[in-house]
Amino acid sequence: MAISTExxxxxxxxVVLEGRLDIEGAAAVDLRMNVIAGSKKAVLxxxxxxxxxxxxxxxxxxxxxxxxxxxxxxxVIFGPNELVEKVLxxxxxxxxxxxxxxxxxxxxALQ
Amino acid sequence: xIVRVPYHxxxxxxxxxxxxxxxxxxxxxxxxxxLSRIPPWIEHLAAKHSIPDNTQxxxxxxxxxxxxxVMRYGYSGELxxxxxxxxxxxxxxxxxxxxxxxxxPFNPLEARELPVLxxxxxxxxxxxxxxxxxxxxxxxxxxxxxxxxxxxxxxxxAD
Numbered sequence: 619m620a621i622s623t624e625x626x627x628x629x630x631x632x633v634v635l636e637g638r639l640d641i642e643g644a645a646a647v648d649l650r651m652n653v654i655a656g657s658k659k660a661v662l663x664x665x666x667x668x669x670x671x672x673x674x675x676x677x678x679x680x681x682x683x684x685x686x687x688x689x690x691x692x693x694v695i696f697g698p699n700e701l702v703e704k705v706l707x708x709x710x711x712x713x714x715x716x717x718x719x720x721x722x723x724x725x726x727a728l729q
Numbered sequence: 730x731i732v733r734v735p736y737h738x739x740x741x742x743x744x745x746x747x748x749x750x751x752x753x754x755x756x757x758x759x760x761x762x763x764l765s766r767i768p769p770w771i772e773h774l775a776a777k778h779s780i781p782d783n784t785q786x787x788x789x790x791x792x793x794x795x796x797x798x799v800m801r802y803g804y805s806g807e808l809x810x811x812x813x814x815x816x817x818x819x820x821x822x823x824x825x826x827x828x829x830x831x832x833x834p835f836n837p838l839e840a841r842e843l844p845v846l847x848x849x850x851x852x853x854x855x856x857x858x859x860x861x862x863x864x865x866x867x868x869x870x871x872x873x874x875x876x877x878x879x880x881x882x883x884x885x886x887a888d
Contacts (some may be wrong), residue, residue, distance in 0.1 A: 640793055641764055670786060672793040673857055701786045708864045709857045 621650050628725030630728050632696075636667040648678055655682035659691030660728040663715075665677030665712040666697035671705045683715045696724040752817045759800045759810040767792050770814075778818050779850035782888045787865040788826065791882055794858045795837070796829055803832030803878070822886035823867075837862070838871050 619637040626632050633654060634657060639645055654661060663679065665671075685692040695717045706712050718724035755770050757763045768789060775785045796812060806808045815827040841858050862869060868883030 638768070640768070640789075641761060641797060670789060672790055672863060674793070674797065676857065701783060704864070705790065705861065708861055 619646040621647045628729055630660045630662055630725055632662045632664055634664040638670040639668050640670055640672045641674045644674045644678040651682045652677055655685035661686055661693040662696050662724050663693055665698045668702055671702045676709055692728055694718055694724050694727050734856055752815050755814045760808045760821040761803040764841045774816055781886050784884050790863050791866050794861055799830045803830055823882045824881045828880045834873050837870055
């Protein structure tokens with residue numbers, strides 16, 4: 619699991635995850651995600667290249683989203699594949715961290 | 730929809746040497762690092778039995794959920810306890826995994842399914858496990874065994 623960040627216009631931080639967000643993947647990104655959650659207020663989480671999302675991986679998304687919201691910020695999810703989106707929706711995560719498939723709408727949601 | 734599928738006692742037993750003619754068995758010791766053995770095994774089975782990608786995803790998801798729960802809660806984090814996973818392909822386009830452990834009896838199918846999260850303040854992601862199993866598997870069956878638990882999960886091929 620790889621994680622990288624990119625600063626976009628409007629103070630938005632794009633966080634790109636790549637690979638499998640399973641138990642091992644979650645362990646690999648949790649520290650970095652926590653740092654981002656503690657310092658950024660508008661986070662666009664790019665899941666286009668996440669091939670798998672397990673229940674432990676869900677925690678890696680919800681905990682930072684909660685921290686960001688606690689500081690008055692917001693996180694949105696961008697571009698999950700069909701199966702990853704099904705995991706998110708089955709878990710009800712989509713109601714808490716909005717899912718967008720267009721970059722423009724994802725960025726607008728963070729403005 | 731959850732349906733019951735025929736399952737033969739002789740197909741998998743932690744104490745017997747019986748093996749199913751079409752089956753393949755993976756023996757794990759409890760301990761989270763052992764979970765890294767699951768994805769390559771599923772990939773191997775998928776290649777050998779032409780399991781579609783979507784079904785492979787569902788298998789991966791459900792096995793991670795079940796096995797991690799056995800390790801963390803069934804065995805309470807205790808290391809080097811046995812877990813056996815048996816794969817069978819009882820009919821075309823249907824794939825069955827039998828998970829056996831020696832943990833205290835626990836029927837996950839009777840576990841209360843927690844409502845979906847409504848707020849980020851309700852951080853209890855672990856409660857999603859049974860909901861994910863019911864959504865991604867086509868059949869679920871639990872059997873108590875003399876030494877522990879047996880969970881039988883069936884997956885239909887899905888494109």
